Amino acid sequence: NAGVTQTPKFQVLKTGQSMTLQCAQDMNHNSMYWYRQDPGMGLRLIYYSASEGTTDKGEVPNGYNVSRLNKREFSLRLESAAPSQTSVYFCASIRSLMNTEAFFGQGTRLTVV
Amino acid sequence: AQTVTQSQPEMSVQEAETVTLSCTYDTSESDYYLFWYKQPPSRQMILVIRQEAYKQQNATENRFSVNFQKAAKSFSLKISDSQLGDAAMYFCAYRSALTQGGSEKLVFGKGTKLTVNP
Numbered sequence: 001n002a003g004v005t006q007t008p009k010f011q012v013l014k015t016g017q018s019m020t021l022q023c024a025q026d027m028n029h030n031s032m033y034w035y036r037q038d039p040g041m042g043l044r045l046i047y048y049s050a051s052e053g054t055t056d057k058g059e060v061p062n063g064y065n066v067s068r069l070n071k072r073e074f075s076l077r078l079e080s081a082a083p084s085q086t087s088v089y090f091c092a093s094i095r096s097l098m099n100t101e102a103f104f105g106q107g108t109r110l111t112v113v
Numbered sequence: 114a115q116t117v118t119q120s121q122p123e124m125s126v127q128e129a130e131t132v133t134l135s136c137t138y139d140t141s142e143s144d145y146y147l148f149w150y151k152q153p154p155s156r157q158m159i160l161v162i163r164q165e166a167y168k169q170q171n172a173t174e175n176r177f178s179v180n181f182q183k184a185a186k187s188f189s190l191k192i193s194d195s196q197l198g199d200a201a202m203y204f205c206a207y208r209s210a211l212t213q214g215g216s217e218k219l220v221f222g223k224g225t226k227l228t229v230n231p
Contacts, residue, residue, distance in 0.1 A: 031217050040122070042204060042223035050217065058218070088156065094208070094217060101148055102208075102219055104158035 002026050006091050006105030013081045013112045021076040021108050023091030031094040032074035033058075033102070034066060036087040043090065049074055081112045115140045117207050119222035126195045127230050133180075134190045134225045136205030144210035147181065147188045152202040152224075161203070164188065166210075192227075200229045 004025045013019055025032065031050050035043040035058075045058030049068040063085060065077045074093075078085060088109050092102040116139045126132035138147070149161040164172045164181050172179050176196075180189045192199055205222040 031219075033219060035221070040223060042119075043221040045218070045220065048218065056218075090158065092158075092219070094219065101150075101160040101163055102158075102206075107156045 004091055004093055004103050004105040006108055009106060009108060011108060011110050013110065015082060015112060017081050018079050021089055023075065023105055024073045025093040026072065027093065027103065029093035029095045032068065033092040034076045035090045035092065036060065037090060038087050046076065083112045086110060086112045115207050115218065115220050117205050117220050117222035119205055119225050121225045123226045125228040125230060128195055128197060130195055131191060131193045132195055134203050136188045136222055138186050138188065138207045140207065142209060146208045146210065148206040149190045150204045150206060152204065195229050197229050197231060200227055202226050
């Protein structure tokens with residue numbers, strides 16, 4: 001059971017480049033989330049998705065887009081990367097309708113130069 | 114919107130001693146869940162303990178326990194008999210209870226860095 005898988009684990013981008021962070025879970029979870037983690041700021045919610053085809057903005061959505069094409073996968077896209085988007089990104093999922101905790105991917109360390 | 118506040122950016126404790134990490138939250142909801150997560154240097158997010166808002170009894174998991182004060186919107190974590198392996202970032206998190214057709218927002222505090230001194 002792989003849980004939540006994020007790719008890539010590390011990435012360096014130049015300002016203005018685009019990329020997509022991939023996230024997949026094999027636990028049949030309904031809700032999925034993308035967070036960014038910066039020193040002293042904790043985990044801030046970028047976008048989340050309660051089910052396939054639905055997405056909602058979190059606290060810091062500007063500069064990001066997401067896609068929930070199916071139940072398993074929830075991708076995060078940076079269309080034009082900026083140095084302010086240098087961060088560690090986490091994907092998470094929750095089963096919903098049950099008191100279960102969120103399961104997290106291993107994180108992606110993104111550097112924009 | 115729900116918010117979670119951890120007022121202690123850093124804490125330290127001597128090995129074998131007890132330490133309490135503070136967390137307060139703001140919500141207008143009556144039904145929700147609260148969590149403490151641990152993040153060691155490996156970046157992995159590890160669940161430490163959870164609490165359902167409708168339960169009056171405080172949750173306990175071995176050396177970890179919480180003091181849940183619903184009226185005060187407070188959810189502190191007590192670590193007893195601290196061990197070197199407890200050194201990590203600790204995050205308090207709030208999750209709405211799902212209503213049919215709604216979304217579950219999961220909100221975190223800024224974290225407390227715990228150092229355990231030998």
